[in-house]
Amino acid sequence: MSSKEKAKMIIDKLPDYKVEKILYFLQGVEMSDEIDDDLICEKIYQDYLNDTDPEKDKIYTLEECKKEWGLASSK
Numbered sequence: 118m119s120s121k122e123k124a125k126m127i128i129d130k131l132p133d134y135k136v137e138k139i140l141y142f143l144q145g146v147e148m149s150d151e152i153d154d155d156l157i158c159e160k161i162y163q164d165y166l167n168d169t170d171p172e173k174d175k176i177y178t179l180e181e182c183k184k185e186w187g188l189a190s191s192k
Contacts (some may be wrong), residue, residue: 128136165173183189 128139131139177185180189
């Protein structure tokens, strides 16, 4: 049985309100292939430029990041 057939069987058992949520997800997945990568990058860039966080331009060293994330090596 294919994945598509398994998914259809599961969907057939679900109440309508859950199917509606799955439909929104599927429509997003379907559209994601149509969205131009350049537009996505431009949106991310514009969001960054418009971000009002005063610390958005703060620079962190690699060692600071590793320490914060618990990746710092103990010497």
